[in-house]
Amino acid sequence: MSNEECERVRALLAEHSDGELAAAEAGLVEAHLRTCAGCREELEALRRSLALARQVWRESVAGLERLRAARRRRRAVVMSEEDIERAIRRESVAAQLMASTRILAAQPGGEAQAEKMVQYVSREYADTLAAKQKPLPTTRNEGEIQ
Incomplete structure (x- = not known):
């Protein structure tokens, strides 16, 4: 070739x-x-x-x-910094609301309002630790705040 x-x-x-x-x-x-x-x-x-x-x-x-x-x-597993901050704020708000129920319950006539707040936190912040934990005492007899 x-x-x-x-x-x-x-x-x-x-x-x-x-x-x-x-x-x-x-x-x-x-x-x-x-x-x-x-x-x-x-x-x-x-x-x-x-x-x-x-x-x-x-x-x-x-x-x-x-x-x-x-x-x-x-x-899918790792949360972004923004997601972490949002979760912390949400946990903080729920914890503050639950803590305030104790103060509210210690006030004369505050038990009913405190119970409503506990129900609100349990419903609206169900995914938080504060909502999942046993509520703090809400009556004056159970744990009065001095």
């Missing part, structure tokens, strides 16, 4: 391997490959390289997807 013909065929091998050549060009390349061992070796090397590149690509994509999934899981 002439070097010129081999160079022309080798320039088309990638497209031929991908099935992107027109029928006439593909026929010329195939005819040349039947008679030229050097170009056949070049085509096989190209196919091995492409197969390796595809494998690396698939593994890279799979690895990237695993990293993305781990990042999503981490975001």
